[in-house]
Amino acid sequence: MQYNETELKTIANAPMMAGMAISLVDLGIVSTAIEAAALGKEFVGVAKKYPNNSLIQTVFSEENFKSGVIKPEKPEITPEEVQSGALVDRAIASISEAITILTDRATPEEIQEYKQFIYGCGEAVAEAAGSGLFGSGSPKVSEKEALALSRLKTALAI
Template identity: 60%
Template sequence: MTANYTSDELSKIAEAPMIVGMAVAMADLGIVSTAIEAAAMSKEIAGAAQKYPNNSIIQSVFSEEMLRSNAFKVAKPDIKPEEVQSGMVTDKAIAAVNTAVEVVNGKATPEEISEFKEFIYSCADAVANAAGSGLFGTGNPKVSPQEAATLTKLKAVLSV
């Protein structure tokens, strides 16, 4: 059921949802809210294989077996403070998404690629909706204007 991907390709596939979540979190930074958003991101990734049991892309990277195997490593994104302030983090996330989609083209069905894109967006959405403004991230609205703008860009790129 899983396609054959190299270690480098697996890393590129895994990087896309992670950096997308990071881009949304960095759109509106807060100490407590960022921790809550990181937990939401982890939960989304941990549940991906169960949510998409027939998707070869997601199973190849996010199955429990693959997550434990250390078959690939995701490089720590090199993000500078000025990139956060300028919004370039979103541009880096979009580039990572495009790279991941290039990797899976020809190795997965169009339906699987579409689901993979949905999964990437669901990671961004989970982060955006995890914490709001206010004390300990409990305030409303949950999605800040900066996060909403990032989600809009990602939605357009992912065509979801």
């Protein structure tokens, strides 16, 4: 599978946007930092989690990260997008764009695992920190996060 640099970035951006959308539906200074670390951990571990998925091995290879082809970048996000829920819509649009690129170039199994990875990013973020000042409270997954995860799951058809 060969992807150009723009396609690689689009495919890599979708799970990043999903994780960030979940993180920002329920803002907290400490919890957001904990959630960012959880998202990073998902990216670092994806190649090991899906060792037989050539799509994931190609896009999320250590080589692509080291060379800077895949460089997780924080997208510009407005407070209005966060408050209105439009950030989740933006993440879903990003996912749709990535899936469109993959439709004729990856196997259905590879795409399904990629979708699971995207959802896993959102889920890891939601479960990383709870309520309260330092993110150590209960429940871990807020109502807003649960709703956003549900929207992601529906969009991913998983």
